[in-house]
Each structure stands twice: as C-alpha cells, then as structure tokens.
Amino acid sequence: MAMTQESGAGRASKIDNTVADWPLTFVRHNFGATSYSTYGCKVLYNGFLHLSEEDDVLQMSSARAHPDSLRKTSAGYLGVKNFPAPAKVTWRSADGVAHEADVDIGAIFKDRMILHRVPREDVREGVSITDPDIILEVNDRTINVYMRAFVPTRELQIPGNRYSGHRDDLVLAWTRTY
Numbered sequence: 173m174a175m176t177q178e179s180g181a182g183r184a185s186k187i188d189n190t191v192a193d194w195p196l197t198f199v200r201h202n203f204g205a206t207s208y209s210t211y212g213c214k215v216l217y218n219g220f221l222h223l224s225e226e227d228d229v230l231q232m233s234s235a236r237a238h239p240d241s242l243r244k245t246s247a248g249y250l251g252v253k254n255f256p257a258p259a260k261v262t263w264r265s266a267d268g269v270a271h272e273a274d275v276d277i278g279a280i281f282k283d284r285m286i287l288h289r290v291p292r293e294d295v296r297e298g299v300s301i302t303d304p305d306i307i308l309e310v311n312d313r314t315i316n317v318y319m320r321a322f323v324p325t326r327e328l329q330i331p332g333n334r335y336s337g338h339r340d341d342l343v344l345a346w347t348r349t350y
Contacts, residue, residue, distance in 0.1 A: 204248055205309070211225070287319040290325060
C-alpha cells in the first residue's frame with residue numbers, strides 16, 4: 173500500500189517501501205512479546221495484553237529453549253499505527269526480584285527506519301516491503317527489542333528453494349538490563 177509524505181518544498185512523494193524508496197521506512201508495525209527466566213511477566217502494549225505469565229511459574233531459560241525460538245517468535249498483533257504509548261512491562265527475574273519498565277517503542281524507532289541486513293543492491297526491485305515485526309523479549313533482568321522485516325532479495329537465499337527469495341533477519345534495536 174502506498175502512502176504519501178511531504179518532501180522538500182511541500183511536494184508529496186510516493187513511498188511504498190521498494191528499493192526505490194531507500195532507505196526503507198515504516199508507518200505501521202506488527203508486535204509480539206516473549207519471556208525467558210521470568211515469573212509473572214506481563215506486557216501491555218496499545219491497550220492489549222500481549223503476555224500474561226503465571227506468577228508462580230519460572231519460564232524456561234533461553235539457554236534451554238530451541239535455538240530458533242526467539243527468531244520464530246510471532247508478532248501476531250498486526251498493523252499497529254506508529255506509535256502508541258510505551259509498552260508497560262512487569263515481571264520478576266529468576267532471583268525473584270520484582271521489576272517494572274515502560275519501553276517506548278516510538279523512541280526506539282523514532283526515525284521509522286526498517287532495520288535489516290540486506291544491501292540495497294541485493295533487494296529485489298518492484299516488490300513492496302510489508303510492515304516489520306517488533307519483538308519485545310524479557311530475559312531474566314534484560315529487555316531486548318528486535319525488528320524483523322521480510323525483505324525480498326534478487327537471489328534465492330537457499331539455492332534451488334523457490335520460496336527462499338527473501339531475508340527476515342532478527343535485528344537487535346535496543347537493550348536494557350534492570
């Protein structure tokens with residue numbers, strides 16, 4: 173879907189997130205949250221409770237989880253307009269200490285740039301980039317915020333696999349330990 177944006181001397185320019193619109197930016201995003209080594213983790217974002225863990229159950233550590241579990245975390249809350257109020261996060265770390273944080277997604281992504289690892293010359297032309305995923309991870313005493321964008325590539329990423337014409341790397345955007 174194309175959008176218009178004021179540019180230069182008040183002219184409207186078309187931005188539909190193709191390689192021609194470099195650098196890539198976003199006006200909506202998808203959101204998801206996950207936790208490791210926490211008790212009772214809750215994540216509230218855009219008026220929706222994305223995570224609500226049991227208060228007396230220690231979540232699995234990231235070291236014990238499948239190596240791809242974070243990369244495969246869903247950002248199933250779709251089409252969030254940039255940017256609602258900060259995410260409210262409450263939890264207890266593995267040692268039982270209570271924590272509370274406001275994670276300002278809008279401040280983290282204030283430039284609205286899509287974070288990815290695909291060089292411009294490798295991006296397939298004429299294909300639009302969809303809304304990126306923002307993943308909030310609570311891991312014991314640390315909160316990490318990642319972005320994952322589906323970026324179509326000129327070449328297959330797995331030779332012979334016709335479904336591998338893209339990259340969707342998980343890119344760390346922000347981290348804080350409490």
